[in-house]
Amino acid sequence: MSRWFTLYTEVLVRVLPEGDYALALEQLSEALPDAVAVVDRAGRVIVWNRALAKATVPREEALGRPLLEVFAALRADRNRDWGAALDRVLREGVALEFPQVPLADRVVRAVLTPLHERGGAVLGAGLVLEDITERVRTEERRVLRARSEAVEALGAGIAHEIRNPLNALSLNLQLLRERVADPAASRADLLAKTDAMLAEMRRLDELVTHLLEVSRGGPPSREPVRLDDVAAAVVERLRSTDTQAGVALTFHRGSRRTLLLDPRRVDRALHNLVRNALEAAPRGGHVWLTTRDDPVSTVAVVDDDGPGIPAADRARMFELFFTTKRGGHGLGLPLARRAIQDHGGEIEVLERPGGGARFVVHLPIDADPAAGARGGAAARDGGRSWHGS
Numbered sequence: 001m002s003r004w005f006t007l008y009t010e011v012l013v014r015v016l017p018e019g020d021y022a023l024a025l026e027q028l029s030e031a032l033p034d035a036v037a038v039v040d041r042a043g044r045v046i047v048w049n050r051a052l053a054k055a056t057v058p059r060e061e062a063l064g065r066p067l068l069e070v071f072a073a074l075r076a077d078r079n080r081d082w083g084a085a086l087d088r089v090l091r092e093g094v095a096l097e098f099p100q101v102p103l104a105d106r107v108v109r110a111v112l113t114p115l116h117e118r119g120g121a122v123l124g125a126g127l128v129l130e131d132i133t134e135r136v137r138t139e140e141r142r143v144l145r146a147r148s149e150a151v152e153a154l155g156a157g158i159a160h161e162i163r164n165p166l167n168a169l170s171l172n173l174q175l176l177r178e179r180v181a182d183p184a185a186s187r188a189d190l191l192a193k194t195d196a197m198l199a200e201m202r203r204l205d206e207l208v209t210h211l212l213e214v215s216r217g218g219p220p221s222r223e224p225v226r227l228d229d230v231a232a233a234v235v236e237r238l239r240s241t242d243t244q245a246g247v248a249l250t251f252h253r254g255s256r257r258t259l260l261l262d263p264r265r266v267d268r269a270l271h272n273l274v275r276n277a278l279e280a281a282p283r284g285g286h287v288w289l290t291t292r293d294d295p296v297s298t299v300a301v302v303d304d305d306g307p308g309i310p311a312a313d314r315a316r317m318f319e320l321f322f323t324t325k326r327g328g329h330g331l332g333l334p335l336a337r338r339a340i341q342d343h344g345g346e347i348e349v350l351e352r353p354g355g356g357a358r359f360v361v362h363l364p365i366d367a368d369p370a371a372g373a374r375g376g377a378a379a380r381d382g383g384r385s386w387h388g389s
């Protein structure tokens with residue numbers, strides 16, 4: 001709406017003699033749902049439409065006075081120097097846009113636009129305020145609701161993950177207590193109980209480490225490594241698992257590039273993907289890990305000939321604690337995605353031609369930390385403040 005206003009005023013100012021344009025602007029401004037004020041080149045109010053009068057002071061009170069003197073909410077705005085902004089518009093003839101301005105108890109989108117005369121000199125300025133309070137509030141409510149749902153799911157997941165090892169710990173501790181009280185108990189039995197308890201403690205500790213890694217993420221500590229070498233180490237480590245499950249694990253080395261990566265986190269990401277693939281493949285099945293150098297990214301593909309991923313699970317797979325396995329934790333994929341995104345990359349989920357799942361890891365070649373998912377969002381936010389400046 002305010003864009004149209006700007007356009008019309010530009011036209012009006014060009015076609016009308018100076019005395020008439022205030023009247024025309026006034027008529028135009030009354031047709032708009034937005035609050036509109038127009039000031040002359042000295043910054044004095046010449047147009048004050050009904051929508052603005054309703055939210056502030058009556059028109060008769062405003063006319064002829066400096067804008068900031070009449071408009072208390074602008075004067076009181078601690079986030080922005082409106083006097084300086086208006087000066088700038090009048091002096092330099094630039095338009096300024098503020099997408100989201102809290103004013104008193106409302107939120108508005110504000111546009112300050114210069115009015116040029118035919119010769120190009122600035123005649124005055126228009127201020128258009130669009131009330132976006134409801135839109136912003138609705139969005140805030142939606143975000144809050146989504147956040148509290150996420151927190152609830154997270155809380156339930158963590159509670160569940162902690163309760164299992166905790167139960168096992170307390171069971172073993174009770175048994176240990178009985179054995180200690182029994183003079184005939186063997187030392188081997190006592191040791192077995194303490195070992196079981198230590199294993200549960202390790203499980204808890206791992207859970208905490210994983211949770212921290214998923215939630216904190218952050219910039220990877222990069223060093224020059226080859227994706228192939230990281231992948232080879234993962235395959236080496238998981239080879240014992242594949243023979244156990246009767247699944248063949250094949251690695252095709254195809255990347256010759258040296259990248260700036262956090263080898264530990266990329267290792268974990270690949271480890272989780274390959275492990276999932278090994279768990280999904282049937283006895284006697286196959287898992288393939290392939291790396292290759294694409295023009296814009298370095299790629300690792302994890303294929304398996306398991307059942308593939310049902311469409312319903314596809315959307316939820318990367319959520320914390322989402323698992324379809326007995327004894328699964330649902331931490332592997334969120335962790336892997338976080339690690340790859342923190343590198344500025346992405347994990348893609350596809351169907352393997354011929355059946356099974358295919359996970360494709362893309363790592364950007366230029367290992368620019370700012371290219372990360374969250375770095376990109378921050379840059380967008382930063383660009384939203386002073387349009388046209």
Ligand SMILES: Nc1ncnc2c1ncn2[C@@H]1O[C@H](COP(=O)(O)OP(=O)(O)O)[C@@H](O)[C@H]1O
Pocket residue numbers: 272276277280304306307308309313317322323324325327328329330331332333334357
């Ligand atoms: N290769 C795969 N084939 C089929 N389903 C998979 C595959 N990888 C992951 N999934 C699905 O995604 C879920 C989440 O995986 P993950 O986060 O690693 O947790 P977990 O392995 O503990 O279940 C799995 O439970 C499974 O349903």
Ligand SMILES: [Mg+2]
Pocket residue numbers: 272275276330331332333
């Ligand atoms: Mg897993």
